[in-house]
Amino acid sequence: MKRTLRGKVHKYDKDNIDTDVILPGPYLKIHDHKELAKHAMEGIDPKFPEKVSEGDFLVTGNNFGCGSSREHAPIALSQAGIKAILSPSFARIFYRNSVDGGYLLPIEIDGSTVKKISDKDELEINLAQNRITNITKNEQYPMKPFPELIARIVESGGLMNYKPA
Amino acid sequence: MTITEKILARAAGKQKLSPDDVVFAKVDKVMMHDVSGPGVIKVFSEWEKKGVKLDHIWNPDSVWVTEDHFVPAADRVSAENVIALSNFTKKYGINKHFKYGLGQYGICHTLSHEEALVLPGEVYVGGDSHTNTTGAMGTFAAGLGHTDVAYVLMNGQIWFRVPETLLFKIEGNKPAHIMAKDIILQIIGDIGTDGANYKAMQFVGSVVKNLIMEERLTLTNMTTEAGAKNGIIEPDETTNAYLRERTDAKYSPMNGDADAHYSEVFTYEIEKLEPTVAKPFSPSNISAARELQGTELDKAYIGSCTGAKLEDLREAAKILKGKKVKIRTEVLPAAQSIYMKALNEGLINIFMEAGAVVGPPTCGACCGAHMGVLGKDEVCISTTNRNFPGRMGHVESKTYLASPLVVAASAVKGKITDPRDVKN
Numbered sequence: 001m002k003r004t005l006r007g008k009v010h011k012y013d014k015d016n017i018d019t020d021v022i023l024p025g026p027y028l029k030i031h032d033h034k035e036l037a038k039h040a041m042e043g044i045d046p047k048f049p050e051k052v053s054e055g056d057f058l059v060t061g062n063n064f065g066c067g068s069s070r071e072h073a074p075i076a077l078s079q080a081g082i083k084a085i086l087s088p089s090f091a092r093i094f095y096r097n098s099v100d101g102g103y104l105l106p107i108e109i110d111g112s113t114v115k116k117i118s119d120k121d122e123l124e125i126n127l128a129q130n131r132i133t134n135i136t137k138n139e140q141y142p143m144k145p146f147p148e149l150i151a152r153i154v155e156s157g158g159l160m161n162y163k164p165a
Numbered sequence: 166m167t168i169t170e171k172i173l174a175r176a177a178g179k180q181k182l183s184p185d186d187v188v189f190a191k192v193d194k195v196m197m198h199d200v201s202g203p204g205v206i207k208v209f210s211e212w213e214k215k216g217v218k219l220d221h222i223w224n225p226d227s228v229w230v231t232e233d234h235f236v237p238a239a240d241r242v243s244a245e246n247v248i249a250l251s252n253f254t255k256k257y258g259i260n261k262h263f264k265y266g267l268g269q270y271g272i273c274h275t276l277s278h279e280e281a282l283v284l285p286g287e288v289y290v291g292g293d294s295h296t297n298t299t300g301a302m303g304t305f306a307a308g309l310g311h312t313d314v315a316y317v318l319m320n321g322q323i324w325f326r327v328p329e330t331l332l333f334k335i336e337g338n339k340p341a342h343i344m345a346k347d348i349i350l351q352i353i354g355d356i357g358t359d360g361a362n363y364k365a366m367q368f369v370g371s372v373v374k375n376l377i378m379e380e381r382l383t384l385t386n387m388t389t390e391a392g393a394k395n396g397i398i399e400p401d402e403t404t405n406a407y408l409r410e411r412t413d414a415k416y417s418p419m420n421g422d423a424d425a426h427y428s429e430v431f432t433y434e435i436e437k438l439e440p441t442v443a444k445p446f447s448p449s450n451i452s453a454a455r456e457l458q459g460t461e462l463d464k465a466y467i468g469s470c471t472g473a474k475l476e477d478l479r480e481a482a483k484i485l486k487g488k489k490v491k492i493r494t495e496v497l498p499a500a501q502s503i504y505m506k507a508l509n510e511g512l513i514n515i516f517m518e519a520g521a522v523v524g525p526p527t528c529g530a531c532c533g534a535h536m537g538v539l540g541k542d543e544v545c546i547s548t549t550n551r552n553f554p555g556r557m558g559h560v561e562s563k564t565y566l567a568s569p570l571v572v573a574a575s576a577v578k579g580k581i582t583d584p585r586d587v588k589n
Contacts (some may be wrong), residue, residue, distance in 0.1 A: 066358055091392055
């Protein structure tokens with residue numbers, strides 16, 4: 001995992017964006033990752049996959065990824081190009097799927113930080129310093145550090161490569 | 166320690182655990198189905214490409230597999246997913262594979278209790294968010310994704326952050342028109358869909374003590390809709406009696422300590438509860454059924470792990486007996502064994518004479534997969550667990566969630582109806 005990520009923001013300022021919206025039920029039978037990417041966020045914005053470039057970020061409201069345990073959701077987002085999601089809170093299974101699968105980073109930020117970031121802003125995320133720089137607005141924000149074990153799994157690029165002590 | 170902390174401590178080989186501790190815990194049972202299974206197979210194939218040796222799994226006897234989401238095969242892709250699942254269970258010697266059209270099968274969370282596949286005191290994980298359901302047996306039961314299930318299949322353990330516990334005391338005398346579904350909808354309405362995020366929800370009190378096992382399972386099932394890591398009820402004589410009818414297996418139950426710490430305690434007096442409905446588009450968006458009286462409906466759905474257990478069918482049949490439905494009504498028992506019991510008790514006759522269609526056990530339209538999904542602008546009342554946009558079909562369809570009693574009463578009137586307002 002690179003220590004610094006840079007990309008453009010796609011902002012969906014809504015709480016409780018659930019996995020039925022992120023990757024709707026009819027596509028659950030699909031297990032081809034590239035095919036899943038075509039349906040990422042279809043329930044909220046069918047044009048989403050066209051808007052995203054590799055390495056971009058999602059900025060959203062509370063409890064992102066609630067609902068079903070489908071790993072299809074972080075897979076679809078990551079395959080569409082999203083490398084980190086910035087939200088005040090995540091639903092637990094979505095969080096662990098994102099980290100353990102090594103798909104993308106669920107980064108917890110304050111609700112006030114969500115307000116400061118606009119759609120299309122360019123951000124740089126420094127994982128070593130737990131700091132987010134808004135290049136467009138020339139602002140800096142804190143992010144919540146990953147708990148120790150999560151940080152190690154992130155470092156390993158997912159649970160597969162992680163060996164418990 | 167609470168029951169959740171004690172089960173995790175035992176599984177992690179620790180004397181004591183507190184909320185926020187992150188531990189690797191040994192897993193006793195693991196489940197996957199025809200959606201998460203192919204996902205796990207995909208993870209296995211990715212890992213093999215990267216040089217991981219996968220010629221055997223940790224313990225095939227601790228694994229069980231169901232076909233429930235896309236059976237009967239909705240199309241070619243879902244048929245092929247089931248074939249891939251069969252090849253996988255054969256390759257790794259997983260004998261507990263419940264196959265559609267081959268004896269007992271049904272929704273994973275229903276089989277877990279109906280077949281006594283999971284026991285009190287165990288750590289049970291499944292590739293499905295409603296794995297929480299089985300916590301009603303006094304089990305630590307939590308849902309995981311494909312990578313985590315694949316990891317458990319290889320290593321027999323997985324990491325958990327120890328959750329703090331919210332304690333729900335349900336007291337009073339339960340009126341006949343109130344079901345566990347009304348209680349849990351009320352709780353989700355009060356605490357919200359992230360009210361228990363990362364936390365355990367534990368249920369106690371005189372009402373819980375007197376609830377039969379299937380009703381307890383409705384409480385824990387929908388803890389998922391409040392974001393909970395797990396729902397749990399301490400095992401008692403009801404649990405033991407339920408298991409004795411189904412298995413000779415020995416188990417080591419756990420109970421919480423008298424001085425266990427609960428991060429918050431909520432008390433409900435059940436006499437004050439009304440038959441409750443969750444309006445579109447959130448399980449927390451609740452109203453009393455009577456406040457929504459007259460809301461026009463197109464369809465009633467009695468199905469899923471939440472609302473098609475034998476007791477759910479019995480309650481619905483009490484209302485539907487000798488009446489006709491005014492809207493399309495579908496009944497899908499949650500497992501083959503439940504279908505058979507309902508048949509033998511005469512419930513299926515009651516449903517069909519009322520004009521409902523009775524379908525095979527499947528997750529089906531509950532997750533918008535197939536077998537009765539909703540079209541644009543269609544309005545459904547359902548015994549299921551979620552009503553997010555597009556959950557049961559078109560993104561502009563609407564689902565109201567309610568108890569089997571409310572759904573049956575609404576089917577009879579063609580409008581949202583409190584069961585007390587249907588004359589016998």
